[in-house]
Amino acid sequence: MSTHTYVRKTIGTALANPSDGDPTLMARVAAALPGKGFTARFDGTVADLVFADLLTGAEIVALDAAYAAWEPEDLTTLKSDLCTQIDQEVDARFERGPGFEFPPSTGIYYSFSLPAQAKWSGLYALRAHPAITYPIRINTYDDTGYIDIPDADTVESMYLCLAGTVMAYLNAGVGAKSAVQASTTRAAAEAAADAYLNP
Numbered sequence: 001m002s003t004h005t006y007v008r009k010t011i012g013t014a015l016a017n018p019s020d021g022d023p024t025l026m027a028r029v030a031a032a033l034p035g036k037g038f039t040a041r042f043d044g045t046v047a048d049l050v051f052a053d054l055l056t057g058a059e060i061v062a063l064d065a066a067y068a069a070w071e072p073e074d075l076t077t078l079k080s081d082l083c084t085q086i087d088q089e090v091d092a093r094f095e096r097g098p099g100f101e102f103p104p105s106t107g108i109y110y111s112f113s114l115p116a117q118a119k120w121s122g123l124y125a126l127r128a129h130p131a132i133t134y135p136i137r138i139n140t141y142d143d144t145g146y147i148d149i150p151d152a153d154t155v156e157s158m159y160l161c162l163a164g165t166v167m168a169y170l171n172a173g174v175g176a177k178s179a180v181q182a183s184t185t186r187a188a189a190e191a192a193a194d195a196y197l198n199p
Contacts, residue, residue: 005051007063023187025067032066033059078186082193083177089197090173099141100165102158109141112162124159127152172196 026040029049036059037052055063091114099109099116110116126132135148136155149155176196183189 005053005055007049007051008046028066029063032062075183075186075189079180079183079189082180082189086173086176086180086193086196090169093169094166097141100158100162102147102161104161108145108147110138110147110158110162111141112166117162117166120159120162123155127155127159 025047029038029040030036033051033055036055039050041048041050049063094117095113097109097111097113099112101107101109112120123132123136132152134152135150137146137148138158139146149158173196176193179192179195180189183192
C-alpha cells in the first residue's frame with residue numbers, strides 16, 4: 001500500500017525554468033498543509049506534487065482550495081492585464097501630480113492632468129494669435145500661487161516643459177510594459193509591473 005499522495009495539477013503556462021518550480025503555487029500548498037513535506041516536479045503545463053504521506057480528505061480539500069485561489073492563467077492574458085494596470089497608473093499619476101516644473105529647478109509646479117494638457121495644447125497652438133491677450137494668469141498645481149504669462153515665448157517655454165515631463169511619464173510606462181511583455185514567467189511579469197506600480 002502506498003504511503004505517499006500523488007497530486008497532478010495543471011498550470012497556465014509552461015515554466016521557462018521547470019527546475020525552479022512555481023514559487024507562488026508551492027508557497028500556497030505549503031501554507032495550506034503546514035508540516036506536510038512534499039516535492040514538486042514541473043513538466044510543461046503540468047505540476048506533479050508528491051506528499052511524503054497520505055493526505056486525509058480534509059487535507060485534499062484544503063489543497064484544492066489553495067490551488068483554486070492560485071488561479072493559474074495564461075501568461076499572455078496576465079501580461080495584458082498588467083499592461084492595462086500600468087496604463088491606468090500612468091493616467092492616475094498625471095492626475096496626482098505634482099505636475100510640470102517651471103521655471104526648471106524652482107520647485108514651482110503646474111498641473112499636467114489630462115484636461116490641463118488639452119488646455120495647454122490649445123493655448124500653445126494659439127499663442128501668437130491676435131485674439132490672445134497677455135498677460136495670462138495660470139495657477140500653480142496646489143493653487144497657492146500663480147504666474148502671469150507675459151508673452152507667446154513664455155507660453156512656448158512652459159509648453160515645452162510640460163511636453164518633456166509628459167513624455168518622461170509616458171516613457172516610464174512604456175518601459176514597464178516592455179519589461180512585462182519580455183517576461184517569460186508569471187513571477188517575472190508581476191515583478192516587472194510591480195516595480196512601476198509600487199515603486
